[in-house]
Amino acid sequence: MIEKKTIVNSWNEWDPLKHVIVGKADGTCIPAPEPALDAKVPEDSDMRGQFGPRTKDTVDKANQLLDDFSNMLVKRGIKVDRPDPIDFSKKTSTPDWEADTMFGCMPPRDVLLTVGNEILEATMSYRCRWFEYLCYRPLLKKYYDEDPNMRHEAAPKPRLTDADYRKDYLSDKIGIQKRLEWTEDKFFVTTEEEPLFDAADVLRFGKDLVVQHGFTTNLRELIGLKDIIKITEFMRLIFQVTLTQFILMQHSLQLKKV
Numbered sequence: 001m002i003e004k005k006t007i008v009n010s011w012n013e014w015d016p017l018k019h020v021i022v023g024k025a026d027g028t029c030i031p032a033p034e035p036a037l038d039a040k041v042p043e044d045s046d047m048r049g050q051f052g053p054r055t056k057d058t059v060d061k062a063n064q065l066l067d068d069f070s071n072m073l074v075k076r077g078i079k080v081d082r083p084d085p086i087d088f089s090k091k092t093s094t095p096d097w098e099a100d101t102m103f104g105c106m107p108p109r110d111v112l113l114t115v116g117n118e119i120l121e122a123t124m125s126y127r128c129r130w131f132e133y134l135c136y137r138p139l140l141k142k143y144y145d146e147d148p149n150m151r152h153e154a155a156p157k158p159r160l161t162d163a164d165y166r167k168d169y170l171s172d173k174i175g176i177q178k179r180l181e182w183t184e185d186k187f188f189v190t191t192e193e194e195p196l197f198d199a200a201d202v203l204r205f206g207k208d209l210v211v212q213h214g215f216t217t218n219l220r221e222l223i224g225l226k227d228i229i230k231i232t233e234f235m236r237l238i239f240q241v242t243l244t245q246f247i248l249m250q251h252s253l254q255l256k257k258v
Contacts, residue, residue: 004079005147006142006143006146006147006150007147008114008117008118008119008143008147008150009116009117010114010115010204011116011206012204012206013204017078018078018079019078019079019080019081020073020078020079020080020081021080021081021082021083021108021112021136021139022066022069022073022080022081022082023066023082023083023104023105024063024066024082024083024085024104024105024106025054025059025062025063025066025106026085026105027053027059027085027086027087027089027104028062028088028103028104028106029052029054029088029101029102029128030051030052030053030054030101031102031126031128031129032099032100032101033051034099034126034127034128035162035164035165035166035169035189036126036127036164036189036190036215037126037128051101052089052101053088062106066106070082081139083105083108083135083136083139084135084136084138085104085105085135086102086105086134088102088104089101092127092128092131094130094159094160096160096161097127097160099127099128101128102128102129102131102132103128103132104132105135105136108136110124110129110132110199110200111124111129111132111133111135111136111198111199112136112199113199114204115209117147117149117150117151118150118151118152118153119140119143119150119151119153120153120154120155121133121136121154121155122155122197122198122199123155123156123157123195123196123197123221124196124198124216125158125160125164125190125196125197125215125216125217125218126216127160155195155197155225156194156195158194158196159194161193163191163193164190164191164193164196165189165190166187166188166191169189170189188214189215190215190216191218192218192219192220193220194220195218195220195221195223196217196218196220197211197216197217197221197225198217201214201216201217202225209225
Protein backbone atom coordinates (compact mmCIF):
# COMPACT_ATOMS: atom_id res chain seq x y z
CA MET A 1 0.00 0.00 0.00
CA ILE A 2 1.42 3.36 -1.06
CA GLU A 3 1.38 5.95 1.73
CA LYS A 4 -0.47 9.12 0.83
CA LYS A 5 1.64 12.24 0.63
CA THR A 6 1.04 15.02 3.09
CA ILE A 7 -1.12 17.99 2.15
CA VAL A 8 -0.84 20.92 4.56
CA ASN A 9 -4.18 22.74 4.75
CA SER A 10 -5.93 23.70 7.98
CA TRP A 11 -7.93 26.85 8.68
CA ASN A 12 -9.83 26.33 11.93
CA GLU A 13 -10.26 24.29 15.13
CA TRP A 14 -13.38 22.32 14.22
CA ASP A 15 -13.10 20.71 10.76
CA PRO A 16 -12.83 16.88 10.73
CA LEU A 17 -9.34 15.90 11.79
CA LYS A 18 -7.23 14.06 9.18
CA HIS A 19 -3.60 14.51 10.24
CA VAL A 20 -2.09 15.64 13.52
CA ILE A 21 1.14 15.75 15.51
CA VAL A 22 0.93 14.25 19.01
CA GLY A 23 3.79 15.02 21.36
CA LYS A 24 6.09 12.75 23.35
CA ALA A 25 7.10 12.96 27.00
CA ASP A 26 10.54 11.40 26.44
CA GLY A 27 13.21 13.23 28.43
CA THR A 28 10.82 15.91 29.72
CA CYS A 29 12.46 18.20 32.25
CA ILE A 30 11.33 20.59 34.94
CA PRO A 31 12.88 23.81 33.64
CA ALA A 32 15.30 25.80 35.76
CA PRO A 33 13.94 29.07 37.18
CA GLU A 34 13.65 31.92 34.70
CA PRO A 35 11.54 35.11 34.51
CA ALA A 36 8.67 34.12 32.22
CA LEU A 37 8.33 30.60 33.60
CA ASP A 38 8.36 31.54 37.28
CA ALA A 39 5.48 33.96 36.80
CA LYS A 40 3.23 31.22 35.43
CA VAL A 41 4.04 28.25 37.68
CA PRO A 42 1.50 27.90 40.56
CA GLU A 43 2.95 28.13 44.05
CA ASP A 44 1.80 24.58 44.91
CA SER A 45 3.30 23.04 41.75
CA ASP A 46 5.90 20.28 42.05
CA MET A 47 8.03 22.35 39.67
CA ARG A 48 8.69 24.96 42.36
CA GLY A 49 12.18 24.90 43.79
CA GLN A 50 13.63 22.17 41.61
CA PHE A 51 14.66 21.47 38.04
CA GLY A 52 16.06 18.69 35.90
CA PRO A 53 14.72 15.46 34.36
CA ARG A 54 11.32 14.31 35.53
CA THR A 55 11.12 10.90 37.16
CA LYS A 56 10.84 7.82 34.94
CA ASP A 57 7.49 7.01 36.52
CA THR A 58 5.92 10.34 35.55
CA VAL A 59 7.41 10.22 32.04
CA ASP A 60 6.14 6.66 31.51
CA LYS A 61 2.64 7.60 32.67
CA ALA A 62 2.57 10.63 30.39
CA ASN A 63 3.81 8.61 27.42
CA GLN A 64 1.17 5.96 28.08
CA LEU A 65 -1.54 8.60 27.88
CA LEU A 66 -0.06 10.13 24.73
CA ASP A 67 0.40 6.70 23.09
CA ASP A 68 -3.16 5.67 23.96
CA PHE A 69 -4.45 8.94 22.52
CA SER A 70 -2.42 8.41 19.34
CA ASN A 71 -3.72 4.87 18.95
CA MET A 72 -7.29 6.05 19.42
CA LEU A 73 -6.83 8.62 16.64
CA VAL A 74 -5.23 6.06 14.30
CA LYS A 75 -8.19 3.70 14.82
CA ARG A 76 -10.44 6.54 13.68
CA GLY A 77 -8.48 6.82 10.44
CA ILE A 78 -6.45 9.87 11.46
CA LYS A 79 -2.79 10.03 10.49
CA VAL A 80 -0.57 10.67 13.52
CA ASP A 81 3.01 11.92 13.47
CA ARG A 82 5.30 12.20 16.49
CA PRO A 83 8.21 14.59 17.11
CA ASP A 84 11.86 13.59 17.59
CA PRO A 85 12.85 14.44 21.18
CA ILE A 86 16.30 15.87 21.81
CA ASP A 87 18.31 15.78 25.04
CA PHE A 88 16.35 18.28 27.10
CA SER A 89 18.65 17.88 30.10
CA LYS A 90 21.44 19.72 28.31
CA LYS A 91 22.35 23.28 29.20
CA THR A 92 21.61 25.79 26.47
CA SER A 93 22.80 29.31 25.87
CA THR A 94 22.96 32.28 23.55
CA PRO A 95 25.25 35.32 23.87
CA ASP A 96 22.54 36.84 26.12
CA TRP A 97 21.61 34.07 28.58
CA GLU A 98 22.11 30.52 29.82
CA ALA A 99 19.50 27.90 30.81
CA ASP A 100 20.36 24.86 32.91
CA THR A 101 17.75 22.63 31.24
CA MET A 102 15.20 22.67 28.45
CA PHE A 103 11.56 21.55 28.72
CA GLY A 104 10.30 18.81 26.37
CA CYS A 105 8.16 18.22 23.29
CA MET A 106 4.90 17.10 24.84
CA PRO A 107 2.72 20.01 23.56
CA PRO A 108 3.26 20.63 19.80
CA ARG A 109 0.36 23.09 19.88
CA ASP A 110 2.58 25.57 21.73
CA VAL A 111 5.28 25.60 19.06
CA LEU A 112 3.55 25.20 15.69
CA LEU A 113 0.71 27.27 14.21
CA THR A 114 -0.91 26.04 11.00
CA VAL A 115 -2.82 28.60 8.94
CA GLY A 116 -3.93 27.35 5.55
CA ASN A 117 -0.91 25.81 3.82
CA GLU A 118 1.58 27.49 6.15
CA ILE A 119 3.14 26.11 9.33
CA LEU A 120 4.68 28.82 11.48
CA GLU A 121 7.17 28.20 14.29
CA ALA A 122 6.30 30.38 17.29
CA THR A 123 8.87 32.61 18.98
CA MET A 124 8.21 31.21 22.48
CA SER A 125 8.82 33.39 25.54
CA TYR A 126 10.61 30.85 27.75
CA ARG A 127 14.36 30.54 27.41
CA CYS A 128 14.08 26.83 28.19
CA ARG A 129 11.93 26.38 25.07
CA TRP A 130 14.09 28.39 22.65
CA PHE A 131 15.39 25.23 20.90
CA GLU A 132 12.19 23.17 21.10
CA TYR A 133 11.47 23.71 17.41
CA LEU A 134 14.30 21.29 16.59
CA CYS A 135 12.07 18.36 17.60
CA TYR A 136 9.70 19.19 14.74
CA ARG A 137 12.15 20.06 11.97
CA PRO A 138 12.34 16.47 10.59
CA LEU A 139 8.54 16.40 10.22
CA LEU A 140 8.41 19.88 8.71
CA LYS A 141 11.08 18.92 6.19
CA LYS A 142 9.04 15.83 5.27
CA TYR A 143 5.88 17.90 4.79
CA TYR A 144 7.78 20.45 2.72
CA ASP A 145 9.21 17.72 0.49
CA GLU A 146 5.82 16.07 -0.02
CA ASP A 147 3.64 19.15 -0.50
CA PRO A 148 4.89 21.68 -3.10
CA ASN A 149 2.36 24.24 -1.84
CA MET A 150 3.40 24.05 1.79
CA ARG A 151 5.03 27.11 3.37
CA HIS A 152 7.35 26.68 6.33
CA GLU A 153 7.98 29.90 8.21
CA ALA A 154 9.80 30.64 11.45
CA ALA A 155 8.90 33.79 13.36
CA PRO A 156 11.95 35.96 14.12
CA LYS A 157 13.75 34.46 17.09
CA PRO A 158 13.64 36.79 20.11
CA ARG A 159 16.80 37.48 22.09
CA LEU A 160 14.93 36.98 25.39
CA THR A 161 17.22 39.33 27.26
CA ASP A 162 16.29 40.70 30.68
CA ALA A 163 14.60 43.59 28.86
CA ASP A 164 11.85 41.17 27.77
CA TYR A 165 10.70 40.67 31.37
CA ARG A 166 9.52 42.98 34.12
CA LYS A 167 12.04 43.09 36.94
CA ASP A 168 10.80 42.03 40.40
CA TYR A 169 7.43 40.93 38.97
CA LEU A 170 7.36 38.15 41.58
CA SER A 171 8.72 40.20 44.47
CA ASP A 172 7.31 39.24 47.88
CA LYS A 173 6.70 42.94 48.46
CA ILE A 174 3.86 42.83 45.91
CA GLY A 175 0.62 41.70 47.53
CA ILE A 176 -2.18 39.61 46.03
CA GLN A 177 -4.39 42.67 45.55
CA LYS A 178 -1.74 44.33 43.40
CA ARG A 179 -1.35 41.15 41.35
CA LEU A 180 -5.09 41.00 40.75
CA GLU A 181 -5.01 44.61 39.57
CA TRP A 182 -2.11 43.80 37.25
CA THR A 183 -4.01 40.87 35.76
CA GLU A 184 -7.09 43.01 35.19
CA ASP A 185 -4.95 45.69 33.54
CA LYS A 186 -3.18 43.04 31.37
CA PHE A 187 0.15 43.90 33.00
CA PHE A 188 2.07 40.66 32.59
CA VAL A 189 5.65 39.57 33.20
CA THR A 190 6.61 39.96 29.53
CA THR A 191 7.29 43.44 28.17
CA GLU A 192 6.84 44.82 24.66
CA GLU A 193 10.60 44.80 23.96
CA GLU A 194 10.17 42.38 21.03
CA PRO A 195 7.40 40.14 19.62
CA LEU A 196 6.69 37.07 21.77
CA PHE A 197 4.03 34.41 21.38
CA ASP A 198 3.00 30.79 21.90
CA ALA A 199 1.05 29.21 19.04
CA ALA A 200 -1.45 27.93 21.62
CA ASP A 201 -2.51 31.53 22.28
CA VAL A 202 -3.98 31.72 18.77
CA LEU A 203 -7.44 30.48 17.77
CA ARG A 204 -8.14 30.11 14.05
CA PHE A 205 -11.44 31.09 12.47
CA GLY A 206 -10.64 30.74 8.79
CA LYS A 207 -8.73 33.86 7.78
CA ASP A 208 -9.44 35.51 11.12
CA LEU A 209 -7.14 34.87 14.06
CA VAL A 210 -8.07 35.53 17.68
CA VAL A 211 -4.97 36.09 19.80
CA GLN A 212 -4.86 35.92 23.59
CA HIS A 213 -2.68 38.51 25.29
CA GLY A 214 -1.21 36.98 28.44
CA PHE A 215 1.88 35.65 30.16
CA THR A 216 3.34 34.07 27.00
CA THR A 217 2.08 36.36 24.22
CA ASN A 218 2.53 40.14 24.16
CA LEU A 219 0.77 42.84 22.14
CA ARG A 220 3.74 43.48 19.90
CA GLU A 221 3.33 40.01 18.44
CA LEU A 222 0.00 41.05 16.90
CA ILE A 223 1.99 43.28 14.59
CA GLY A 224 4.59 40.59 14.01
CA LEU A 225 2.01 37.99 13.00
CA LYS A 226 0.45 40.39 10.52
CA ASP A 227 3.82 40.79 8.85
CA ILE A 228 4.43 37.04 8.62
CA ILE A 229 1.00 35.58 7.83
CA LYS A 230 -1.13 37.18 5.12
CA ILE A 231 -4.42 37.02 7.03
CA THR A 232 -7.33 39.40 6.60
CA GLU A 233 -8.07 40.17 10.24
CA PHE A 234 -6.53 39.83 13.69
CA MET A 235 -8.40 40.23 16.96
CA ARG A 236 -7.11 40.60 20.48
CA LEU A 237 -8.88 38.29 22.92
CA ILE A 238 -9.19 39.64 26.45
CA PHE A 239 -10.27 37.51 29.40
CA GLN A 240 -11.69 39.51 32.29
CA VAL A 241 -10.64 37.09 35.01
CA THR A 242 -8.82 37.08 38.30
CA LEU A 243 -5.30 35.70 38.60
CA THR A 244 -6.61 32.49 40.20
CA GLN A 245 -9.15 31.96 37.42
CA PHE A 246 -6.46 32.62 34.83
CA ILE A 247 -4.20 29.92 36.30
CA LEU A 248 -7.10 27.44 36.44
CA MET A 249 -7.99 28.25 32.85
CA GLN A 250 -4.41 27.66 31.73
CA HIS A 251 -4.41 24.23 33.36
CA SER A 252 -7.70 23.41 31.62
CA LEU A 253 -6.27 24.41 28.24
CA GLN A 254 -3.16 22.32 28.83
CA LEU A 255 -5.32 19.24 29.33
CA LYS A 256 -7.09 19.85 26.02
CA LYS A 257 -3.98 20.40 23.92
CA VAL A 258 -2.81 17.80 21.42
